[in-house]
Amino acid sequence: MSPRGGGERGQPRRAAGAPKPEKVCPACGRPFQWRRKWAACWEQVKYCSDRCRARGTAG
Numbered sequence: 001m002s003p004r005g006g007g008e009r010g011q012p013r014r015a016a017g018a019p020k021p022e023k024v025c026p027a028c029g030r031p032f033q034w035r036r037k038w039a040a041c042w043e044q045v046k047y048c049s050d051r052c053r054a055r056g057t058a059g
C-alpha cells in the first residue's frame with residue numbers, strides 16, 4: 001500500500017435514472033413528460049401535443 005494523498009473523492013453523480021421533467025398541459029389538463037424532440041425548447045413547451053397547442057386553453 002502506498003500512501004496516496006489528495007485522492008479525489010466524491011465523484012459527481014451521474015444522472016442515471018434521473019426523473020424526467022414533467023409539465024401539465026393547460027389544454028387537456030394532463031401531465032406529460034419530457035420528450036427528446038423538446039430537448040431544445042422544453043422551456044417553451046406548454047402543451048402536450050400540437051392538437052392541444054392549436055386548441056389552446058380555450059375550450
Ligand SMILES: [Zn+2]
Pocket residue numbers: 025026027028029030047048049052
Ligand atoms: Zn394536452
